[in-house]
Each structure stands twice: as C-alpha cells, then as structure tokens.
Amino acid sequence: MPNPSPAPSPILSPVLFVSHGAPTFAVEPGEAGASLAALGQALPRPSAVVVISPHWRTRGGVRIGTSQAPATIHDFGGFPEALYRLQYPAPGQPALAAQIQSLLGAAGWPATPDPQRGLDHGAWVPLLHLLPAADVPVVQVSLPAPLTPADAVRFGQALRPLREQGVLIVASGSLTHNLYEFRGAAPGAAEYVVEFARWTAETLRRGQIGKLLAYRDLAPDAERAHPTDEHFLPLFIALGAAGEDYALRVLAGGVVHGVLAMDSYLFDSPQARTQRAQPAQQEVTA
Numbered sequence: 001m002p003n004p005s006p007a008p009s010p011i012l013s014p015v016l017f018v019s020h021g022a023p024t025f026a027v028e029p030g031e032a033g034a035s036l037a038a039l040g041q042a043l044p045r046p047s048a049v050v051v052i053s054p055h056w057r058t059r060g061g062v063r064i065g066t067s068q069a070p071a072t073i074h075d076f077g078g079f080p081e082a083l084y085r086l087q088y089p090a091p092g093q094p095a096l097a098a099q100i101q102s103l104l105g106a107a108g109w110p111a112t113p114d115p116q117r118g119l120d121h122g123a124w125v126p127l128l129h130l131l132p133a134a135d136v137p138v139v140q141v142s143l144p145a146p147l148t149p150a151d152a153v154r155f156g157q158a159l160r161p162l163r164e165q166g167v168l169i170v171a172s173g174s175l176t177h178n179l180y181e182f183r184g185a186a187p188g189a190a191e192y193v194v195e196f197a198r199w200t201a202e203t204l205r206r207g208q209i210g211k212l213l214a215y216r217d218l219a220p221d222a223e224r225a226h227p228t229d230e231h232f233l234p235l236f237i238a239l240g241a242a243g244e245d246y247a248l249r250v251l252a253g254g255v256v257h258g259v260l261a262m263d264s265y266l267f268d269s270p271q272a273r274t275q276r277a278q279p280a281q282q283e284v285t286a
Helices: 030-042 081-085 094-106 121-130 149-165 191-205 209-213 233-242 270-277
Strands: 015-019 048-059 062-065 111-114 138-145 167-173 247-251 264-268
Touching (some): 015 030, 015 121, 015 233, 030 121, 030 247, 030 264, 048 094, 048 121, 094 111, 094 149, 121 138, 121 167, 138 149, 149 167, 149 209, 149 233, 167 233, 191 247, 209 233, 233 264
Parallel strands (some): 015 167, 048 167, 062 111
Antiparallel strands (some): 062 138, 247 264
C-alpha cells in the first residue's frame, strides 16, 4: 500500500499595499478604484482584514482596535458633504485583535487594546472599493512611531502568521505623498512622481529589498516624493508580511492631483498563485 501523500500546505492569503490617495478617492474611484474592485472580486473571500494606516500613529507602543462595530471616522475637513455621509459598517473581530496583540508582543512590540477606535479614511476608503459589501471583519492596528523602514519590515514579519488563517493584511499608505505640492499641482502627472513610482515597482520586481530600504538615498527624488515617510512605511510592513519569496502584481492606479501616485501592490506566495490558477484535482486513492 503506497504511503499517503503529505497534506498540501495551506494557501497563504496575499498581502496588499494600497495607495489610499486623498479622501475624495471614496467618491472618485478612477483607475485605482477599478483595480481594487476587480481584485476584490478575484481574490478568495478573506476570513478577516487587518489594516494598518498612517492616519493612526501611536508613540510608546502599538494599539489595536477591538470594537465589535468600529465606527467610520471622517478624519478630514473641507471636502464635499457627500464624503461625510459615507459609512463602512464592517464588523470588528475582538478575538483576532487579541491574537494580534499576542503576536506583536512576542515579537517585541508592546500592544494594547483600544475598544473605542474606529476605522480612519486610510482604512475604510480603500476597503470601500476592495470589499464594498463591508461584510468581512476588519481590525485596524496603529502604525508605531517612530519607525524606520527596517523596523517596519520586522513589524510586518510579526503579522505574517495571520496569512495562514485566511486573513488579508492591508498596509495602506501612498506611493507618493507630497502635500506641499498637492493644492498647486499642474495638470497631468509630475515627472518626479512617475519616475519614483517606476523605480519602486522595478526594485520590487527584482526583489532588491536592501536597495528599497535605502530608498531615501537611492530612489529618484525620494525627498520630494516623501518629505516625511509615514505614508511609505506601510510598504515595508507589507514586505515583512509577504516574506522574501513573493510574486508581485502591480495594480495600476495612475496619478491623481498631479502628485499622488495611486499604484498598489499585491504580494502573493508563488505556490499560492499557482494553486489558485490550477483547477481542483480529484483525489485518487490506491
């Protein structure tokens, strides 16, 4: 009697770095919104979403949203009234939040629960396009400050085991984020924005993580693309959660307001992508 075949490895959930743009992204989806909507329809339904956004930064430790019904936070001003009427009523998942607290603590990141915290626009706006039914549980985790790119990778590594449970990790930020130029941006995409986006995608495709960690010295116009780095740090969290052996998919988003590159990146394990692409095979017994 032949030895039984080993059980197949679980298909890991992918990791998503998403450019969330300006709050108006919620009502002006454009190319980036269409890309996220198509992705949401193509991916297997996640068991939950864990989202990290630069609009919730905490010093002295990480905080984790534990509300069973996290509120939709409209953390912006001066925008059209329609934005303030939008809601994203996804449920929370306190049990998952407790597990995240344990994982982070074991990796040296002290974390505490926050039962009052809702979802800021860096979380709910992209999810509005990705999972519009708002029926998948969402847990938001704060972005610790201060944080270096290398620390952000380590932070993402602590969250990696969640992928084995079908949890979709969404690191929300912005591929470029120069708000000093936002209001006075000329029509069309600024050349430095296009070049920075091109460099980042090519560096990721080549798996040159060390080069990416030194982006402020090596990337074209890095200081102009990111005068401060909090909106780029989520990319490194995504890389840590993805691991070194990843299959990259670039979700085209174009450039809005002249200076906000809206591309997003999906990191999948190569074996997971292969298994998803293959039809299910019937089990054969001897």
